[in-house]
Amino acid sequence: MDKVKRGERLAVMSRVLTATPNKIYTLSYFCEMFSAAKSTISEDTAILARTFRTFRMGTIETVTGAGGGVRYRMSGNVVNARPFVSGLCQRLMDRDRILPGGYLYLSDMLSEPDTVRQLGELIAAEYYDTPADFILTMETKGIPVALETAAALHLPLVIARRSIKVYEGGTVNISYVSGGGQIEMMSLPKRAVQQGQNALIVDDFKRGGGTARGMVSLMAEFGIKVTGACFVLSVRGSQRVVEDEKAVMVLDPIVDNRTATVRPGAWIK
Amino acid sequence: MDKVKRGERLAVMSRVLTATPNKIYTLSYFCEMFSAAKSTISEDTAILARTFRTFRMGTIETVTGAGGGVRYRMSGNVVNARPFVSGLCQRLMDRDRILPGGYLYLSDMLSEPDTVRQLGELIAAEYYDTPADFILTMETKGIPVALETAAALHLPLVIARRSIKVYEGGTVNISYVSGGGQIEMMSLPKRAVQQGQNALIVDDFKRGGGTARGMVSLMAEFGIKVTGACFVLSVRGSQRVVEDEKAVMVLDPIVDNRTATVRPGAWIK
Numbered sequence: 429m430d431k432v433k434r435g436e437r438l439a440v441m442s443r444v445l446t447a448t449p450n451k452i453y454t455l456s457y458f459c460e461m462f463s464a465a466k467s468t469i470s471e472d473t474a475i476l477a478r479t480f481r482t483f484r485m486g487t488i489e490t491v492t493g494a495g496g497g498v499r500y501r502m503s504g505n506v507v508n509a510r511p512f513v514s515g516l517c518q519r520l521m522d523r524d525r526i527l528p529g530g531y532l533y534l535s536d537m538l539s540e541p542d543t544v545r546q547l548g549e550l551i552a553a554e555y556y557d558t559p560a561d562f563i564l565t566m567e568t569k570g571i572p573v574a575l576e577t578a579a580a581l582h583l584p585l586v587i588a589r590r591s592i593k594v595y596e597g598g599t600v601n602i603s604y605v606s607g608g609g610q611i612e613m614m615s616l617p618k619r620a621v622q623q624g625q626n627a628l629i630v631d632d633f634k635r636g637g638g639t640a641r642g643m644v645s646l647m648a649e650f651g652i653k654v655t656g657a658c659f660v661l662s663v664r665g666s667q668r669v670v671e672d673e674k675a676v677m678v679l680d681p682i683v684d685n686r687t688a689t690v691r692p693g694a695w696i697k
Numbered sequence: 698m699d700k701v702k703r704g705e706r707l708a709v710m711s712r713v714l715t716a717t718p719n720k721i722y723t724l725s726y727f728c729e730m731f732s733a734a735k736s737t738i739s740e741d742t743a744i745l746a747r748t749f750r751t752f753r754m755g756t757i758e759t760v761t762g763a764g765g766g767v768r769y770r771m772s773g774n775v776v777n778a779r780p781f782v783s784g785l786c787q788r789l790m791d792r793d794r795i796l797p798g799g800y801l802y803l804s805d806m807l808s809e810p811d812t813v814r815q816l817g818e819l820i821a822a823e824y825y826d827t828p829a830d831f832i833l834t835m836e837t838k839g840i841p842v843a844l845e846t847a848a849a850l851h852l853p854l855v856i857a858r859r860s861i862k863v864y865e866g867g868t869v870n871i872s873y874v875s876g877g878g879q880i881e882m883m884s885l886p887k888r889a890v891q892q893g894q895n896a897l898i899v900d901d902f903k904r905g906g907g908t909a910r911g912m913v914s915l916m917a918e919f920g921i922k923v924t925g926a927c928f929v930l931s932v933r934g935s936q937r938v939v940e941d942e943k944a945v946m947v948l949d950p951i952v953d954n955r956t957a958t959v960r961p962g963a964w965i966k
Binding site: 434435436437438439440441442443444446447448461475476478479480482483485533535536539540541542544545567568571572575578579582583584585586587589617619620 | 706707708713717748751752754804805814836841851856886
């Protein structure tokens with residue numbers, strides 16, 4: 429292969445690093461890819477770091493020590509978080525979204541690939557330093573955001589289900605009291621997780637917290653600790669389920685079925 | 698801002714274009730971003746296109762005419778498709794994966810962010826030229842791959858559900874015969890889609906095709922045409938549901954509950 433020029437190397441490194449956030453690549457990996465010296469790649473990395481900072485596209489970090497190298501992280505400045513979340517809040521306050529029983533119609537937003545990717549990146553940025561071996565969500569609507577969060581953190585996604593499916597193999601099941609006051613079931617395949625792991629919960633909506641508490645109990649059955657929980661939308665005043673709990677948006681309880689007030693979570697900068 | 702160097706521009710353009718596959722950016726967009734002349738950005742685009750081709754990272758394309766500009770597409774060479782899919786087939790042939798009733802345990806694979814992203818890109822690359830206004834999937838296990846396909850095609854994702862939820866608002870519902878022979882229900886919010894649109898089905902598993910036929914009927918209720926369907930795994934010999942139907946992997950019917958034979962679909966290069 430002909431000698432690869434700096435601009436070409438930067439384009440490739442930009443692509444490789446951002447395609448797999450939080451994954452560490454050794455400098456040797458790029459040295460081999462471009463048949464270039466370590467000093468050259470080191471300089472490329474510095475230029476890339478500076479460029480990403482200037483254009484607010486996240487962080488290119490050098491990790492030192494054994495297992496070190498370079499990685500990309502979506503830091504809080506990737507998406508301009510506050511205006512992005514404020515825009516979602518505005519959309520949610522549309523009167524047509526209020527559904528019987530004080531619910532808000534969210535489904536469309538939660539299946540827009542651009543929106544869920546930005547939400548996932550936003551949530552991931554807050555949890556880079558929280559110990560977690562996997563992201564836990566409950567089917568169905570939370571899956572897209574949870575998946576994008578998992579991708580941004582370079583962690584597996586584990587999905588709890590509402591029913592036992594033959595194709596899951598052996599499962600552990602618990603009963604829990606849902607928001608509606610009914611007793612419901614939550615199920616997870618035995619082979620999905622391991623004792624002693626840490627879980628980070630990501631879900632779409634929290635009202636009374638029944639489902640979230642169910643997820644914590646389910647994890648307890650497996651000997652797994654829940655180190656954090658983040659919801660796309662939670663109702664103001666609902667009881668905390670874990671200590672490190674956040675919501676991207678907070679909904680005031682809907683009292684008259686006509687007005688929904690939704691605000692960005694206080695941590696959204 | 699200081700003058701941005703070529704290498705820095707290439708790093709930023711690489712990041713912006715690959716973060717939103719199939720989305721067209723005008724040259725003016727980048728001219729403004731970098732305070733650079735159109736001829737400069739044009740040259741940058743050519744370098745980027747050549748570099749992406751050399752390193753098999755997909756295609757940077759120039760689209761001419763009104764609404765033209767530059768876009769990134771994951772063409773078939775992004776992932777080295779054949780070895781990637783063969784690797785998945787190998788994993789699926791593990792004896793422990795065979796479940797009662799001739800099912801295969803797939804859930805772990807379908808919630809690995811890296812795997813589903815590659816699957817989504819692989820599927821998307823086959824459907825760039827198929828008319829589709831949205832990706833349709835059925836909850837639950839197909840959602841991650843369907844979402845990644847939708848992201849790669851820059852299309853919305855629409856999720857059909859097995860039950861009616863209060864928070865969905867008005868829904869259209871149909872009954873269909875599932876693989877197990879039971880009559881099941883499928884439901885979609887009225888506001889999710891519009892008459893006259895085209896749908897591309899992406900789902901995890903097809904056996905008898907009952908669910909897929911259900912999805913086609915559901916679309917017919919809305920006056921929507923299904924222009925293609927792609928499954929992660931389908932059982933060999935199952936009847937086609939739409940003309941343009943593909944599977945990433947094909948499973949021979951499991952006869953003795955001991956051996957699963959899984960091969961890449963014929964279209965996987």
